[in-house]
Amino acid sequence: MNPSPSRPAAHPHGKSRAVRVGVVLALAAVAGLLWWRSSGHTAGDTATFNARRGNLRITVLQGGSIKAVESQEIKCEARVGYQGIKVLKIVDEGYEVTDQDIRTNKVLIELDSSELQKQIVQEDIQYETAVAALTDAQEGYEIQLNQNLSDIKAAEQKERFARMDFDKYLGDTVTQGIIDQLHLDRELAAEQTNAAAQTSAMVAAASQGIPPPSAGPGAPALALASGGPGGGNVVITMPAGSPAVAATPVAPQPARPSPAAQPARGTHANPAPAIQPLPINIDFTKYARIDALGDGEAKQKLRKLEDDLGVSRKEEGQAHVALEGTRRLFGKGFVTKIDLERDDIANENARLKVETAATARDLFQKYEFPKTAEETLSKYTEAVRELGRARKAAVSKLAQAEAKLKSAQGQHNIQTRQRKELYEQLDKCTIKATKPGLVVYGSGGDDQMFFGDQERIREGATVRERQSIITIPDMTHMSVRVKIHESYIKKIHKGQKARITVDAFADKVLDGEVTLVGVLPDSQNTWMNPDMKVYLTTITIAGTHDWLKPGMTAKVEILANELTNVLQIPIQAVAPFEQSQVCYVLKGRSPERREVEIGEFNDEFIEIKKGLAEGEAVLLHPPETPVRERPDGVPAKPAPASAPATPAASPRPAAGAG
Helix, strand or coil: CCCCCCCCCCCHHHHHHHHHHHHHHHHHHHHHHHHHHHCCCCCCCCCEEECEEEEEEEEEEEEEEEEECCEEEEECCCCCCCCCEEEEEECCCCCEECHHHHHCCCEEEEECCHHHHHHHHHHHHHHHHHHHHHHHHHHHHHHHHHHHHHHHHHHHHHHHHHHHHHHHHHCHHHHHHHHHHCCCHHHHHHHHHHHHHHHHHHHHHHHCCCCCCEEECCEEEEEECCCCCCCCCEEEECCCCCHHHHHCCCCCCCCCCCCCCCCCCCCCCCCCCCCCCCCCCCCHHHHCCCCCCCCCHHHHHHHHHHHHHHHHHHHHHHHHHHHHHHHHHHHHCCCCHHHHHHHHHHHHHHHHHHHHHHHHHHHHHHHHHHHHHHHHHHHHHHHHHHHHHHHHHHHHHHHHHHHHHHHHHHHHHHHHHHHHHHHHHHHHCEEECCCCEECEECCCCHHHHHCCCCCCCCCCCEECCCCEEEEEECCCCEEEEEEEEHHHHCCCCCCCEEEEEECCEEEEEEEEEEEEECCCCCCCHHHHCCCCCEEEEEEEECCCCCCCCCCCEEEEEEEEEEEEEEEEEEHHHCEEECCEEEEEEEECCEEEEEEEEEEEECCCEEEEEECCCCCCEEECCCCCCCCECCCCCCCCCCCCCCCCCCCCCCCCCCCCCC
């Protein structure tokens, strides 16, 4: 279309003139900007703050999470090893455990116990085997104990009868002299003492039963009593509640028979010498006299032989007198020859009787008496040695039975303990309610450090030993757990007041108090950032608030100190320079570096103790160009552009600390 006749056409020279004017203005703006920067003024240098006096609250602001002051943490206590155990059933997170649930033993968690039940079946079999072995060992011990009693009593009886035979034949006075001559008094006395004590102990144990003393807390024991020189007690600890122990009491052990052959345990006393085989070299013929013998069979027999010899001699005398009278009468013819021959025969018989009686007496004194005396002495000494052998054999057999009993008891204890532990593990697979509160899965971040790859708590998940499954916090007392940087921890003390703001309820401000300050840096933080040291601090919230839940994010402002009427400037206005702290005071159009003495500070302001006057304007950021000389006339060095704004003496924590 043709242009409207009423609009004049544009002049080509007018357009080019407007372009030239724009270029000139742009160049002028650039030149002005360069001059402004060359004179030491930038856009950042114009940000200033006038030093002022007022109250300064020293607070520490940090974020954390809501936790209960007290809580019941339920962990997996079953010994399941590294492979873990599955969760069959678990209550929903957020479930409110009530007192009714506690009274009815409501099950909160049920773990898979199938593997434990298999182990319990095998352990029950081994346990029953151990009980049977223990019963058999105890019965064998008692049988051996009774057999020892019988053997020792038989040996004692034989020894006693042998001594009676010895005394009966020679008389107790003579036998005692012979025993003294052979130095048997000490050995036989020791044997008799040991035997008597041992027999009495065994008889008392077998007939009455001695209550076993306690060998430890809740563990009955078997006391094996011993008597005589060098004897000692042996205590066998039996498992508490064992069927074998409860069924049959065990009597005490007899004493060791010969201290020389079997010294007392743990002692080094000189034992009495054992009886050795006796050489019978006594000349018993010197006792073959009436006056040398005691009241015994030998004396009685020797007296009878002597009496027989005396009677025979008297009869011989009578026969000889009668024969002489008959001979005189026969010579006169008063008696017949037959009478003479009869009296001659009678006289010969009397003479033969005398010879026979004398021979019998001599044979008795020379052969029968010493033989019988030595035989009775030998039987007596052999009976004593047999008694010693019986007692030694009894000790040996009883020691074997005791060893078997101890072995069975040890195996029974092991099986009992293992069986008890398995049943305890089975009970721990079912966790019931014991405390009211809100169910929260897991326990926070503690387990995450140890079980980095653990599954989320749910039905079917695998949990490991000592892993926290649920936590039931006490909702009436809540707290905030924060991590304080090491630059601020020296300002935090127990008992300081704090204000808490929960992110979910930002319009509500809660009061709190510092109740716990960490002594050492948090060890978990070293894994993520070893250079940053933070301290766990707990702030308890005052009052009870139903809307507070564990895990909520909160901010805590801890009031560390409150300064009154102090000079203060923004904390970013102070910068380190060489070995001091400086700020830049605006004087006209150029800044002046001023050394200042700083005090306490918070996240926004810092106290100035010296070097700055109220009302002076300070730059909020160090300038990038050289500054004027200091008032004392010393040329000032430019501050490095990368110098931090926080005072060197009190570095600020990195963003996001805690």
